[in-house]
Amino acid sequence: MEAFIENQFVRFVLLISTAVFLAYRLLLVSKYLCKEYLKQKSMVDRINSYLPQTQCGRCGYKGCLPYARAISQGDMINKCPPGGISTILNLVELLNEPGLRLNPAHGVFQPPLTAVIREEECIGCTKCIQACPVDAILGAPKLMHTVITDECTGCDLCIEPCPVDCIDLVLLPTSSPRYWLNPIIQNSRFNTLETN
Amino acid sequence: MTSSPQSPPFQRTRRSTNNIMLQVVAGCIPGISIATWYFGYGVLLNVLLSIVFALCFEALAISLRSRHIQTTLADNSALVTAVLFGLTIPPGLPWWLLFLGIGFAILIAKHIYGGLGQNPFNPAMCGYLFLLLSFPSAMTSWHIPNDALSSVQEFAPTSLSGLQQSLHLTFPFLSHNTLNPIEFIDGLAMATPLIESKMAGTSKLLTAWQTDQSLFARSSETAWELVNIGYFLGGAFLLFQRVISWHIPVAIITTVMTISILFYSPGGYAIYGTPYLHLFGSATMIGAFFIATDPVSAATTNKGKLVYGVIIGLSIYGVRAWGSYLDSIAIAVLLGNFLAPLLDHFLRPRIYGHKKGVLGPSDMGGGSNKVIDS
Amino acid sequence: MIEILGVIITAALINNVILVNLLGVSTLFSSSNSLRSACELAVFSFIILFLSSFLNLIIYRFFLNPIGLSYLRLIAFVATSSTLTIIFYKFAKDYFPLTIRRHDLAFYLIGANSAVIGVSLLNTMSVRTIFQSLAYSFGSALGFAVVLIAFAALRLRLDAMDIPDVFRGPAIQLVSTGIVSMCFLGLAGIV
């Protein structure tokens, strides 16, 4: 056995085989770990899953999916006010782009809102129904309209077309108020977001 | 940000970070006293000087970060760093070297990362390594007042003239005569006590005991073993006080012992001395009990601590036996600190109700994103 | 067998590619702070570094040097390592889908970064036998990967530290690299 090992060529083959075997095993293990990840959706879908889906159009596109497609083609990632910091951070993480603060031209982050129609002034012109991106407004021509609160995304598209301006946005009543807050937030990634 | 109501629990134990750090310093006292007894005031002077410098640097850093000076100085972590730094560097160093080393330790190795509790590397060891690499000759020569070598007893290192000599060494501008201070003190021990001649022979303590010389006499050169026994006692005190957990020291000591047993060759090259000398011959005890167990930079999970200790033990022996630098504690501890986050991430205890510690691929969803990726 | 192990340890620890020879430091900062993508990048760079440095050595020792074209070695080295990267890039596409999508540039960079060419040049200059230099490139690739992974785990902790804003991001990583390379310098001289 000793002589066998001493032989230069045999040691060469031994080392090569162990190295290749090791690399192969590593790749197999990571392929198995990626199995469930491969089922993941495409890039646009993953960008879309980070967007808040309020379909508000403040980013200049008619809905979140078009904006997601634009981002995958290279558009800026800080045009979504309802998403706020969390959307930007996730997109920075996903696309490995430099993080930019929210672009104020597109609006400011607001907590979740919902539209409410003042019943006495509504004339039933169905303009808001056509404008609503998620069909959250119920009503028929010349009849009373009303907003389904848990369907409404608070995107204020219905306010502008209403001739009698009887729709206003109110804060969504959250079920349990959160009073436990983090004493120190050390999120270094918040600080690195440059102002655009 | 509206402040939250006070969260439970409303009662706490008395232990606070301040007195934990004080207990660590108290643990060092036996070691320091024996070292001063043998090597004169050099060690004590170093420690006091580095404490003063450390507190000034800490105050400077805190005021720069505009934090409340009083509270952050109160958690005397700078004190611990200064004491450990003062103990590891050889006595008789000029003061500006000490100033540089402790400055690097406190400012660069600790406050750049954000102050207490956030430095991934042990600041004392960073300072020591910084000096070791930039001033190798100064760092490896121990200036001991000359009589320790000569048999004449009338001039004891702890006497006033011993103090005067140490002061001259540390503050060269004090010696008004233009003599080079080195001639002024002709007694100059060679490299660190871990010199080959010491390691080859058997333990001086044993020989002194057999030839019934007094163990504590300076001539019987049992200095280094007693200093290490002092640190061992300090370490046992810390373990008893449960300031540190047993995992790191036990791992380091067992690794160093097993390897030195494996490589022990009585006749051969001296460095492969007996395991006893490897444990008590050089700075292993202070490394195992005080430096490696600095909780901030060490691993925190129990399994992680064991592997961390083994890595440090291995590299202590590696550097000491085959490395070019004689004192290996700093290098080994920093190597361990570098791997500590990795060990913490993978070696986790099994959580109640789960089969394994790590729950699912921790960042399958692409790292630290804010929203949980479905 | 012992001296082969010795060669591997010297290559991996004592003169580590990233921290002692300071080659390939750019890959340290290219992968994001998620440990998963750092591990994938480390595995990929382990394969590229190991195979390309060994192939380069064979090319240099048996083709370029005998016919006197040793001055062409730099171009040859870059050629082989880039082709290897492209071959393995496709291979990695379906094994590391997430990291590829996010840092495909980092994967390409490995092909041409200084670590690969540095190790190949060190191999050509060294007097080691073929077998020892194979062990040397295996060790340096291993050291490269381990440092990459350890650094990603360290970066996970750096996120939660109250680092002054001036030092956030790459600055603090450079400082940490400095301190760790200071420690690895201390390991120098063994063997």
Add this chain to the structure above:
Amino acid sequence: MRFAEKIIESLCVSTRQPMPGGIKPPDYKQETLRSRLMPTPIPEELILPLAQHGNSRSRPLVKPGDKVLKYQAIACSDVTGIVDLHAPTSGIVLAIENFPIPSPVDKESKCILLKKDGLDAEIDHNTLANYRSLSYLELIKLIEQAGIFGLGGAEYPSRLKLKSGKNKKIKLLIINAVECEPYITADEALLREKAQFVVQGAEILQAACMAEHCVIVIESNKADAIKALEQTQLNSSIELFKIAAKYPTGSEKQLIQAVTSKEVPSGKYPTDIGILMHNAGTAYAVYQAVIEGKPCISRITTLAGGSLKTPKNFEALIGTPIDYLLNLCGLNQQTHTMTLMGGPLMGVKLARTDVPILKTTNCIIAASEDKFPPASIELACIRCGFCADVCPASLLPQQLYLYAKCQNFSELISHGLNDCIECGACAYVCPSNIPLIQYYRASKDELASQLENKISSEQWKQRFQHHQYRVKKDKEARRDSKRRETIKPTELTLKISPPIFSREAAKKEIAAAVVRVRKRKAQFIASSGGENTETDK
């Protein structure tokens, strides 16, 4: 029946302690145990909150101005219609409005205000001699009508626990008389004086959930409660099981691990591994409900704390205002800094004290300066690992704190934040007095709200896609109808032969149209979905 032998064998070992970690705080239980159980004081006005457990509403059955008798049902849960609130005393319902309820912030919810008329007249209730005659379904019905909520602090309604026990095989019923938190002596006082009722209640519970074994678990340092239990235990089949006194063995998961050294799988309930746990107070309430026929209107509460002259245990009526009870025990206003509901380690610091007692209040602490110093400054975490040593769920609180501080949620989940039982042991031993529980609660809230956002955004996405599909379909329909008008009728007749109406042709026509529509829809979904699943560049 390996499981049963394990129980029997574990019963022989007197005290066992397999729970990792845990702390031994000083328990300050002596003062409240000096006196016997006080008779139930009846305050002038009783405030009875309607939303007793969680935020599920319950409907009042009475109107302001009605006269009610004691034990009369006054509210029932509008989800299941089962009565869950009974009048603690006879009197007049003054009002049903929003009153403050116990909470760390000023929170109000709908309560019934009942003014007592001093007669304490009871409604007729039928006692039952032998409960064995009833089947377990009737037993559960009787318990349900009594409105018994988990009196052990967890608000999980007992009847849900019993019902969940029906379909799963229950091997072991544990009566939890372990009170590991300092100051709380409610169960101990109950056991000292009414041990036989608690044992009978346990037997009823065992019959109700058909468990093979029943065990009463108590801490080994509660001597007189153990003595009382041992006397009553001579004739009953229920074993007594003593475990070492250590906080937090009293919590459900840790007690199961201490008794049977089995672990409840994460995310599941103890009934999934055949164990059901009830509090000693619940057993006593079950005894009163089934045998004496009295619904649950009162519970034993400890009044303790430095600024009370005579701390003692009350069998207090539900809805008694807390400051009324505090004054009964002689409250010293100067030293009274804060009021805690529950123990010092898991309790709630009340924002105001004129709030009522609920069915889950087992202790009120009127804290004074010496034992409850104000929260000191939070220093940096030095990762010393004391908290990891005491965590009963063997988590890593220092790593959870690290990732909670930088809001790295995937790491938090992977370090097991959802398995944290918030027992407070880690924050108790932290040398830098970091409010760890506050960090973990904030992160859990954040995770919960993120999950909420994810669900709602998923729903909006579907609605948006459907909206686009509907708009596209309308546009096409409108375009077809417009094209038909532009072609004048004459051209129509020239081009196509006059339509011969035949049934087969019509059927074929419809089938073709359906196929076309389905194809177009699939093609649209594919096209919009197509974008979704487009391979990237």
